[in-house]
Every structure is written in structure tokens, then in C-alpha cells.
Amino acid sequence: MKFVNKNYYELLDIEPRATEEQVRRAYRQVRTTWNPDSIAIYSLYTPEESAAIRHKIEEAYQVLSDPQRRANYDRYLSMSVRGPTVVRTPEAFWDLVHGFMKVERQVELMQNVSELLNETPEAEVMLEQLVMEGTSGGTHSIEVMVREERPETNRLSPQARGQAPGPNPALARVMEKRTQPQVRERREGMPSAPAAPPIPPPPAPERLSSASWTPAASPRDVREGTAVPRATAQELAARTPVSRGETVAEGAPSANSRKSPPSSPNVQPGPGNGLTGTAPSGDVRVSGAQRSAAVPLPSGPVPGGVGHAGAGNHGAGHGAGVPGTAAHPPSAPSNSVTPARAEVRAEPPRSEPVRTEKRAPAAAMPTGRAEEAARAVRSGVERAGAENALRLDPVKPTEAPRAAAASASSQTAIPSPSPDASISQSGATGGWTRSYATSFKPTRPLPERAISPEQLAELESRNGMGGKYLKALREFKGVTLADIAERTKIQTTYLKYMEEDRFGELPPAVYVEGFVNQVARLLKLDVKHTVAGYMRHYQNVTSGRNRSDDPV
């Protein structure tokens, strides 16, 4: 299998059930294989290719060695390899991009309910539905599903349990839990949803046409289990729960995803966006609302552990506090390693924008709002990386939402924001949605001052190629740290540390390289040269340090 298609476990050649020690051990062994001096590879791969592979392996280890991030990644991976049960429509992806529901709330819901419902594959489907439906009849929908859908195989159905038909006790507990204060508060802040419509009969199995999705990587290997050793849902659920600070950009559509799937998707899977194209076939379960089709998640590694790459630039101007999370990752899954007459690409990985086509608005979506939303998606998604999709941080109240508002009565509309844009963690979901749906508008245009090769060489000779060089370049071009942070989503603090060579305060090298990559790209520099020079400087400075996170 090509490296581009390998998930993190495959990269380290371990099972998903591997213990932390096994992960560390595998990492040490794999590092030995791809060591620059390794005689095992020197006549197979070029130095650039093996460097790219090492980069991917670092990425894999960073995620799998962190229990929280690994848990997120496992959950995400399990959704992608679950098989044909859930199919997502492009509209659902649209909703994900808008981020209508606070992602970490999704995770929390899934966690709680999954514990109760024994995490069968069907339960996962229902959890997803719960998440999708949010507070508006979702549980009702789930109950219907429990009762009516595949009762012979659904462990949750009363029939499967040999019980008389009736409410599922686990679901009853979920419903009760939802009435608890903290949950109610959130729910009350959310726009009121219409009553659950009559349940239509399940539609025929639906498959995204290959013409609609251009697979970046075939999900078949993933589905057929040839690519991924499957962990059971229980094993994955046994992992550390996701904390508040960690979010998962599950491909869950909005609370108002009761839409008919559009005839063609507007989002083209491509490098970096994590979409692997053809959705798995299978039944699309519908209850109360049209179930959205799931975008199969990338089998390739997703930096940060979870989420669609390019699945959404959730919120403008976020500077997430988690290393490497607010910024574009050093590499998007299918981007950093692509076969160029080989299985890996020699160049340093970079995130490429997700290409989105202009989407015809959904039937009930007001035209003006749809266009604005489309613009929002295009501009937002173009800066999305997998990490962005994972980490949703509250939008600062100063960033007023400007996204389209939709009437609550419309089943297909985006939830309407409250006028004062009450955006907070416990506030309106509309706050989250609006923050994402807002089109990104920088506070000022980026200066376009060009630099000649001679001037560049002079800066290099004067400052070396470390932080001073970056700072000098930036100042020459009249670009501020805020300009860069705004556009790249790298924290201003990190940018400052990079310029001050304060490497101990920065995330691991793999992320620093990604940061430099983005900065160089933004400043219209020779990316390869700049990254190589800076990382050389980085290695020289840090080589003498005792890195406590080094497993060897």
C-alpha cells in the first residue's frame, strides 16, 4: 500500500489495539528502518523520499503517543472503516463545513450514549444520528431506528433482546440525561426546531456516484479490512474520552440536516481535504429526517489525529491553544506523500487548499444566504486542514457572525443567529455555526512588497536562515504577525517564538516545519529553500538538547 493510503497504525506497523509501549517500540523500530543511514532503504528510496516518509512517521507517532489524540483518531478511524452502514451526502459535508453543531458536544454525546448503548455498529449509527439531529427530535428518531430498523441484527432492538417492543432503557437514560441542566442550557440556547416530521419509509440504498466524488484514495481497502486492522468499537470506546479541549470534526451535519441530498456534491475531494471519494455502499437509514450520507474518512493519516482534512475552517481567527492544532498541519493525508514515480513525494509536505465548486443552494435555502454561505465555505475551507477541523474553539465575542441566517421553520435552513451574536460555549449553537459560516475577511489586505533575489541573499547572509531571517523577511514585506496568524491560523505566540528561536516553547519539529512552510508560502518565498534552511537551523540549535519526549 502506498504511504499516502496508510493510516497511522499501518505506518508504524502496529495493531490499533497496541499498547503505549508497543507504540513506542514500533516507532523506534520504524525510525530505524527509515533512518537516513539505514542500509535497508538506501538503494530503494531517494534521500528526499525517505525524509518524507520519516516525516509521516513522526506525525503518526505524535498522534498515537498522545492518549487524547489517539482516542480521537481511533474514533474517527472507526467511522471510516465501519462499512456501508452510514452514507453521507455532500450536503452533510456542507453542514460539517459550516460546523452547525459544536464538535466537542458531538463527541460528548457520542461518548455518553455509546457507553450506554454498548457501542454496536448500529449504535454508532444512531449516535451519529443523535448528533446530527441535535436537540430536535433526534432521540425520537433514534428510537424509531431502534424499533424499526434491522431489528434482527440490532442489539438494541427489543426483538433482538427477546423483549417486548418498547422504549429502550438505554435510550430512556439518554433522554433523561438530556434534560439535565447543563444539557438543557445548551439545548435551550439552540434554535427551536420544528416538530419531528412523519417518518418516511427508508429510501433505497444510496451510493454517491463516482462521477460526483473523485476519490483521492480508495476507501475500499479500508472498508474491506485489507488496509486497516479493525478494532472493535468497544476497544475504541475504551480509550480515554475526549476532553473539552479536544474536538472531533465528525462528519456530522447540522441539526437541521433534514434535507434532500443534492444531486451532486459541491465539494471535490482532493489532496488535503481528507475526502476519499466514493462513499461506501449500503443502506441509508432514514428516520424522521433524511439521514445524511457519510463521507468516508481518510484512511491516510490525518494530522492531529482526527477529522476531515479540510473539513472546515471552524471559526475565523482562531488561535487554538493546542500545539499544531490551530495551524495547518505540516501535511495533509494524501498530500504529503504522493507517488511521483514512487510511493512518496520528495518535497516537504504541504497543505493544499480544498477545492470547492460553487454549490447550488439547497431547495429551501434562501438564495442570498446560500451564496454567502458558499463564499464562506470556499474561503474558509480553502484554509482548512485536518487540525482545524478537529479543534473548535469558541469564537471570540468580538468576531460578530455575518453568516446567513435561516428561518427556524425551514427544514433546510441554517439556524438563525440571535441578533446580539451571543457566542459562548454555553450559548447558542447558532453562535458556533455562525462563527464558522462567517466568511473570512482579513482585517487588512496583505502587503505585496516584492523582494529581489539579491535582497533575499543579503538577508540570508546577514541573519542566517533562522528566526531572525523570518522576522527580517516579514518586516521587509511589511507583514505583521497578526497578518500571518489571521491567514494561517498559527498562533501569534508561536510565530513570535519561531522568530526568536525559542524552540523549546514550540510544538515538535514536524509542526514547526509546517508552520514555516505556511509562512513561506504566505510570504511568497521559495518554500523548499526556506523550510530546509530554517529546519537546518532548528536542528543545529536543538541537537544538543535532551528531549524528554524522545522515546529512545
Add this chain to the structure above:
Amino acid sequence: MGASAGADIPVEQVGSGVSSPLLSKNPLLGKKSEGGTPELWAIASGKGGVGRSFLTANLGCIMARDVGPVTLLDVDFGGGNLHTFLGVSGATDANAHDGLGAFLRAYHQGRQTSLDALARGLEVPGMKLVSGVGTMQERLSSPVRGQLVKALSTLKSPRVLMDLESGGGEPVLELFSAAQRPLLVVLPEPAAVEDAHSFIRRWYLRSLQVLAAQQGISKTLFLKATQEESLPLRPASLMSRLGTLKPGIEAELTRHMASRTLYLVLNQVRHASDVSVGIALKRAVQSFFGIRVRFVGAVRYDADAWLSTRRRRLRVREGSSDALNHDLMQLIQNVITEQECEGPD
């Protein structure tokens, strides 16, 4: 799975006479193969001098002693010396009635002959040898090879160890491909590894060409596709190019090649860290070629092996050869049970 090299006998204790628990009867190894077509083990290497024939001879001895009857076949036409390691005379005799020399004579004379009839019994019970004495390389033509492969099925031993010529010539690759257990012997040093890569690349290409032919791509088209690729050949790139010749073939070929297994044996391991070379090589080859590689053996360097060879005696039957016995026993076990050597932590 599988013990790391020296797990029971540390490297520094080689020759100390420490016995290994693995030398005791193992239920898996005690089970002898049932009748039918013998299981072919082909032992090849990318370059000469890696200890291929030494390993084949000693492996055969342990196999005959602990697993079941085995026939050794020296297919190194014109350069075979498997008989030397076994203490069999190498003097050519126009009237010799055994060995591949006799087989070739019979073939050229249009006579049918059974290879089993040409196998010579050895002092090790259950072990036979079809020597390569009396053969010349230029006579191993394609028809001869075909006849030889057919004749292999007439051998009565449940297992046949074929000592192949070094390098990746067509005769070697054909027999290597015909084996159910293709073993590649490598030393943990750059030149041997590089030649192993070359061997695997040639074997891969040959296998791919055969598969492509079965899928409707002629040899001519295949060769054209390979020639259009810049060197060194990249399997992924070649697959893509073949995919342009026939839609859908890329996935099919990838799937077939992924089911191919190569058994890697690291010889003359001097340090525990050398085992890491074997593991690294396995990973690298798997990743690059998309085939399955099992790292089944890490055979420790034996400083006294040359003495046995000089005396034309099997090393495993000499004193102070516990380490070699252990390592070869482990190798056999790993191959049969599809387990692998583990590296140092």
C-alpha cells in the same frame, strides 16, 4: 512472534555449549508432512558468498532430523558445491547415475527419468541429495527448467530444498517463483542488501509480467511499459503505467502481488542490532514493492564454520554448534508457522 535471534543463547555465548530449549521436541516440528507434491523451498541470494549453500546443507540436516525426510537439490548449474558441504565427492564421472548431470543426460537422450531415482542417500537418515555435479550452466535452458520443475513432483520427500545460483538470472527466478517457500539469504551489510534489492526487483518484475500476461497484457507491451519507466524502476509508477494499458488492472495486479510472500534470512549476524537490519529490510521491501515479506531467520555468525567446511562436514553435527542448531531450528519453525524474528527492544 518467534524468538529473536539469540533469545535463548546470547550472542556472546556462541560456542559455549549452552543448550537451547528449542532443540527439544516441538510438536509443530515433529509433525511430518503428508504425501503429495513436495513442498519446495528455494534458497537464493542476490550475490554470492552470503552462505547460501552452507545454510541449505545444514538446514537440510536439521529438517531431516527433526521435521521429516528432505531432498536437497543443487540447482547451481556449473557452480554447485552443495555436495562439498555434505562430504560427497565432486569428481565428475561420465557414468554417474545420480544427480542432475544424469538427469540432463537422460533429457538430452530423450529418456524419462525420475529425480527420486537420481537422489543419493546421505549419512543423515531421511536426507537425500540430487547434486549439481556434471551440469553446465548453458544446459539449463528453458525447456530443461520446465522439465526439471515437472520432475520435482516425482520426489518422494515431503520437502525439497533447492540451492539456487546466486543473482537474479531467469533460470533462478523461474525456480524461485515455482517454490512455495522462497527464501532470500542476505548479509547485514550494504552490498548484500543492495544486491538483494536488485534480486527482489527482478523477481517482482518477472512475477508482475506473468500476472499481467494472464490479465491480457502481452509481454511486449509489458516490456515497453518497463522501458518507458526511468530507472531505477518504481513498482508504484509501473503499476500506474500498466493501468493505462488496461483499466482496472492496477488494482488486480496490486492485489495479486500483495499476496506474494518472500522469506528473508539474515546470515552471519554478529550483533543483536544486526537483527534490526533484517527488520528494516523487511519493512522497506514490503513498502516499496507491495509484497509480503517474512523475516524468518537471523543466523548468527559462526567463527568455526570454516573448519567444518574445510573438513567437508556438516557444521550442525559438529560440537559447539548449538547456536547454529538453534538458529536454523528457529528458522524452520518460523517458516512453517509463518512467524517472524523480533528485533531488539
